[in-house]
Amino acid sequence: MKNTPDPHAGYAARDRAWHPPALHPPYKTSVMRSPSAPLLSLPTSLGEETGPVFGQAMLGDMDHDLVHNYAEPGESAIGPRIIVHGRVTDETGRPVSNALLEVWQANAGGRYRHKKEGYLAPLDPNFGGCGRVLTDEQGFYEFRTIQPGAYPWPNGGNDWRPAHIHFSIFGAAFAQRLITQMYFEGDPLIPLCPIIGAIPQKEAVQSLIAELDMTRTVPMDARAWRFDIVLRGKRQTLFENRLEGL
Amino acid sequence: MTRRYPILKETPSQTAGPYVHIGMNPNVTGIHGVYEADLGAAMKTGAVHGEEITITGTVADGMGSILKDVVLEIWQADADGLFNTPGETRGTADPEFSGWGRAAADLQTGQYRFDTVKPGRVPWRDGRLQAPHISVWIVARGINIGLHTRLYFDDEGEANSEDPVLTRIEHQHRVPTLIAQKTGDGTYRFDIRLQGENETIFFDM
Numbered sequence: 214m215k216n217t218p219d220p221h222a223g224y225a226a227r228d229r230a231w232h233p234p235a236l237h238p239p240y241k242t243s244v245m246r247s248p249s250a251p252l253l254s255l256p257t258s259l260g261e262e263t264g265p266v267f268g269q270a271m272l273g274d275m276d277h278d279l280v281h282n283y284a285e286p287g288e289s290a291i292g293p294r295i296i297v298h299g300r301v302t303d304e305t306g307r308p309v310s311n312a313l314l315e316v317w318q319a320n321a322g323g324r325y326r327h328k329k330e331g332y333l334a335p336l337d338p339n340f341g342g343c344g345r346v347l348t349d350e351q352g353f354y355e356f357r358t359i360q361p362g363a364y365p366w367p368n369g370g371n372d373w374r375p376a377h378i379h380f381s382i383f384g385a386a387f388a389q390r391l392i393t394q395m396y397f398e399g400d401p402l403i404p405l406c407p408i409i410g411a412i413p414q415k416e417a418v419q420s421l422i423a424e425l426d427m428t429r430t431v432p433m434d435a436r437a438w439r440f441d442i443v444l445r446g447k448r449q450t451l452f453e454n455r456l457e458g459l
Numbered sequence: 460m461t462r463r464y465p466i467l468k469e470t471p472s473q474t475a476g477p478y479v480h481i482g483m484n485p486n487v488t489g490i491h492g493v494y495e496a497d498l499g500a501a502m503k504t505g506a507v508h509g510e511e512i513t514i515t516g517t518v519a520d521g522m523g524s525i526l527k528d529v530v531l532e533i534w535q536a537d538a539d540g541l542f543n544t545p546g547e548t549r550g551t552a553d554p555e556f557s558g559w560g561r562a563a564a565d566l567q568t569g570q571y572r573f574d575t576v577k578p579g580r581v582p583w584r585d586g587r588l589q590a591p592h593i594s595v596w597i598v599a600r601g602i603n604i605g606l607h608t609r610l611y612f613d614d615e616g617e618a619n620s621e622d623p624v625l626t627r628i629e630h631q632h633r634v635p636t637l638i639a640q641k642t643g644d645g646t647y648r649f650d651i652r653l654q655g656e657n658e659t660i661f662f663d664m
């Protein structure tokens with residue numbers, strides 16, 4: 214069966230019941246930073262259906278290796294060595310090639326390298342905390358890093374973020390622009406987190422949790438975690454009779 | 460028969476958090492040597508067509524406090540109304556102008572700044588010309604899903620009055636929240652309010 218994108222149809226609207234709402238009072242900062250008027254719904258047009266495109270030439274050789282990209286020569290970041298990989302597709306299942314993924318994270322002790330960071334855990338002199346990678350023709354990506362630590366944050370009296378990696382993702386269109394966070398399977402902090410708790414549906418939370426992937430784990434080197442990403446897709450048109458057999 | 464047909468669910472959004480700069484503007488927070496320059500910091504790579512402009516402003520919360528940790532991205536056409544992207548089929552955009560910019564608000568003052576060009580007019584879905592405008596995307600701690608808005612120009616009154624997006628806004632008294640004010644030769648001011656009085660219009664597009 215074949216779906217054909219309708220060039221005039223634009224991008225399918227975001228399912229706002231699937232995403233976290235702007236206002237989620239247990240995440241206190243959202244209270245004053247959430248619009249009170251409803252969003253104005255409009256179909257996408259050229260400016261939303263196009264976007265910046267990035268190339269391999271723009272990236273450095275070490276951009277996808279957070280273990281080494283800030284480290285002194287011959288040294289490496291401290292922490293459990295991991296590979297994070299997965300595939301970027303759109304909602305219609307098509308791979309998104311040449312998608313730029315930017316990632317950032319705390320070090321193994323849960324400390325960020327940032328001017329506004331105050332957690333008492335120490336910085337790792339060999340860990341910067343940022344990396345980026347482009348998906349290949351089939352939408353696959355992979356980067357190396359260390360497993361970040363959980364960290365406390367000022368929200369409730371005793372809130373801790375589960376270990377996570379922040380992702381910024383560019384598809385082909387500005388309408389697809391997305392920032393999210395990847396979590397790790399089995400982390401007991403996941404159900405306690407007010408930021409994750411903003412996501413209404415369990416299945417949506419589940420889709421942010423990377424799974425341990427022993428098939429891609431490199432023996433005596435690094436464990437692998439798989440995290441697939443779905444970006445908005447274009448509206449599809451198809452004939453009713455083609456739906457059979459799905 | 461036509462129907463929408465997504466088969467997978469979009470990955471849910473999560474806040475960019477307070478440390479967004481590490482990933483998106485590392486040099487702003489003192490992480491040097493990983494990326495040569497912060498992506499989107501320069502939109503012009505040489506002599507560009509059209510009028511060069513500077514846009515500055517702030518993003519305020521529902522209490523009127525200026526966000527110091529916000530990051531904005533913009534996407535726009537060049538001076539001739541063309542986008543610098545392979546998907547542009549109407550012509551070839553100015554090769555010295557990327558059309559995409561990213562700016563972190565100043566960590567002390569909350570001021571953001573874009574050095575860009577005044578965009579040309581781009582057709583709406585039905586072929587009618589839109590007024591010159593810039594797509595804006597806002598992320599920060601406390602923003603669970605990036606906010607899309609548009610920046611128009613107060614010296615484009617005639618084009619604004621026939622813009623297909625501006626004219627279909629029901630609450631017309633809110634339209635000025637989308638319009639940047641000219642403050643001098645080639646300089647514009649665009650302040651964004653996330654909530655409350657004079658709340659900026661945000662789009663679900």
Ligand SMILES: [Fe+2]
Nearest residue numbers: 374377379476
């Ligand atoms: Fe974080």
